[in-house]
Amino acid sequence: MKISHICCIGAGYVGGPTMAVIANKCPHIKVTVVDLNAERIARWNDDNVENIPVYEPGLSTIVAASRGKNLFFSTEVDKAIDEAQMIFISVNTPTKTYGTGKGMAADLKYIELCARQIARVATTDKIVVEKSTLPVRTAEALKSILDNTGNGVQYQILSNPEFLAEGTAVEDLLAPDRVLIGGGTDEAGQKAIQALVDIYANWVPKERILTTNVWSSELSKLTANAFLAQRVSSINAISELCEKTGANVNEVARAIGMDSRIGSKFLKASVGFGGSCFQKDILNLVYIAKSYGLQEVADYWEQVIQLNDHQKNRFARNIVSTLYNTISGKKIAFLGWAFKKDTNDTRESAAIYVADALMQEQAQIAVYDPKVEHPQVLSDLNYLETRDAASNAALVTSIGDPYAACHEAHAIAIMTEWDEFKTYDWQKIYDSMLKPAFIFDGRNILDAEAMRVIGFHYQGIGS
Numbered sequence: 373m374k375i376s377h378i379c380c381i382g383a384g385y386v387g388g389p390t391m392a393v394i395a396n397k398c399p400h401i402k403v404t405v406v407d408l409n410a411e412r413i414a415r416w417n418d419d420n421v422e423n424i425p426v427y428e429p430g431l432s433t434i435v436a437a438s439r440g441k442n443l444f445f446s447t448e449v450d451k452a453i454d455e456a457q458m459i460f461i462s463v464n465t466p467t468k469t470y471g472t473g474k475g476m477a478a479d480l481k482y483i484e485l486c487a488r489q490i491a492r493v494a495t496t497d498k499i500v501v502e503k504s505t506l507p508v509r510t511a512e513a514l515k516s517i518l519d520n521t522g523n524g525v526q527y528q529i530l531s532n533p534e535f536l537a538e539g540t541a542v543e544d545l546l547a548p549d550r551v552l553i554g555g556g557t558d559e560a561g562q563k564a565i566q567a568l569v570d571i572y573a574n575w576v577p578k579e580r581i582l583t584t585n586v587w588s589s590e591l592s593k594l595t596a597n598a599f600l601a602q603r604v605s606s607i608n609a610i611s612e613l614c615e616k617t618g619a620n621v622n623e624v625a626r627a628i629g630m631d632s633r634i635g636s637k638f639l640k641a642s643v644g645f646g647g648s649c650f651q652k653d654i655l656n657l658v659y660i661a662k663s664y665g666l667q668e669v670a671d672y673w674e675q676v677i678q679l680n681d682h683q684k685n686r687f688a689r690n691i692v693s694t695l696y697n698t699i700s701g702k703k704i705a706f707l708g709w710a711f712k713k714d715t716n717d718t719r720e721s722a723a724i725y726v727a728d729a730l731m732q733e734q735a736q737i738a739v740y741d742p743k744v745e746h747p748q749v750l751s752d753l754n755y756l757e758t759r760d761a762a763s764n765a766a767l768v769t770s771i772g773d774p775y776a777a778c779h780e781a782h783a784i785a786i787m788t789e790w791d792e793f794k795t796y797d798w799q800k801i802y803d804s805m806l807k808p809a810f811i812f813d814g815r816n817i818l819d820a821e822a823m824r825v826i827g828f829h830y831q832g833i834g835s
């Protein structure tokens with residue numbers, strides 16, 4: 373099938389950048405991104421392209437180059453579905469907050485709504501592409517809804533998971549390690565796969581475009597994130613052992629990373645991984661394994677999350693015990709609130725959980741993050757429902773200047789690996805703090821020796 377019109381349902385973090393790059397690389401295809409959220413669409417259409425709702429390096433340039441030519445953002449969902457031969461589903465799949473699988477399974481209600489809407493509207497054959505991260509065998513459910521509620525047109529379901537990481541989304545889309553496309557094994561399925569291969573082949577080398585059956589593709593996405601998270605939990609487990617034995621986790625990571633079978637990436641010990649994907653996808657994997665009765669498989673992967681929770685807890689407990697077991701009323705400066713550097717995204721950030729634990733001990737938290745605003749900090753804490761909003765507001769402040777945030781603090785906790793933290797005048801910070809002045813470096817970004825020379829009581833992770 374020759375594709376001339378693409379529709380993407382969901383103008384979010386995944387749909388927006390992915391479609392912008394497809395439009396940019398395929399000027400012969402009209403790409404329409406639709407969303408129910410009118411405000412979000414308005415921002416994608418903002419005259420000032422810097423106001424688009426997703427910040428990613430390089431994205432605004434790409435959007436500006438194609439918007440209004442062959443890239444459109446709209447709230448007219450039905451119209452876009454109708455005219456497209458290929459429809460990407462890129463809506464959110466949060467963890468369920470109710471019913472069976474609460475707290476673990478993916479909530480597929482938005483996906484199902486999309487399927488029903490496509491079925492209602494479509495009057496010509498469609499290729500439907502799952503872009504959102506979905507549990508294995510979702511394609512089966514999609515197909516069943518489409519075939520049973522549709523207007524008798526033919527549907528092919530493909531799985532084409534997204535592997536982009538925040539902060540490098542455009543780079544990851546322009547030069548992906550691989551593009552994964554899963555589809556039916558019959559002739560019609562293979563034709564649908566080829567139609568999507570042809571789109572990516574406009575800029576991705578053929579040998580990097582991998583085709584599999586639908587279930588392998590769906591499972592590979594969850595597995596990739598589980599493996600990445602597992603590496604972080606593995607090195608974090610070793611970091612605790614290092615602290616007891618006198619080994620240094622940075623040295624250990626370097627030594628094992630040079631083994632080409634292990635590899636050097638994703639071995640940075642930290643206060644714990646965060647982000648919208650890792651925990652959610654592992655919980656999902658665990659839930660799927662359990663639903664097939666595979667208890668050992670479920671337990672194995674669940675341990676990755678448990679170790680991550682443990683890492684956050686022990687970081688908080690160590691602050692309390694080091695500060696003489698009492699932090700009530702003490703000011704503790706948090707450098708960083710985002711889940712990683714170069715983003716304002718705070719979802720599942722370790723900082724939230726560490727702050728919450730310290731606030732249970734009535735510490736006063738002063739947050740400085742170059743990109744996160746105070747309402748976000750408060751909303752992250754309120755979401756935990758540990759205490760009421762007024763109590764959270766009384767215990768945590770955000771300060772727009774790092775030196776002011778650290779002024780008269782008992783301790784500094786480094787929660788995010790922002791580059792700018794390395795460039796501060798640490799002598800000046802030391803001079804303004806209460807003594808003894810503690811630094812708990814949850815990212816191992818400062819020079820331990822230099823900090824000790826200044827006079828800090830410095831503790832990194834895993835040394």
Ligand code: UDX
Pocket residue numbers: none
């Ligand atoms: C291992 C280490 O590789 C080596 O660096 C160390 O010094 C000693 O232990 P070895 O025991 O010779 O070496 O075997 P290795 O090739 O690592 O395989 C270990 C086991 O894992 C074998 O039973 C192998 O069949 C199995 N294996 C390995 C798999 O099942 N799958 C794999 O992908 C790799």
Ligand code: UDX
Pocket residue numbers: 534535536537538539597600604637638639640641642643644645646647648649650711712713
């Ligand atoms: C991740 C995957 O990398 C991406 O492929 C997938 O599509 C979505 O999920 P992202 O959540 O943007 O991307 O962040 P990532 O860079 O993977 O980091 C996740 C978390 O792990 C962060 O909190 C990061 O600080 C932490 N991390 C990462 C470590 O603590 N140590 C490391 O060595 C690497």
Ligand code: ADP
Pocket residue numbers: 381382383384385386387406407408409412449462463464465482485486504
């Ligand atoms: P992701 O990170 O997976 O891209 P986001 O939450 O950033 O997730 O974006 C998903 C988008 O999908 C949201 O903007 C939401 O409004 C949109 N959406 C959800 N359901 C529908 C639907 N049935 N029709 C159109 N848009 C939808």
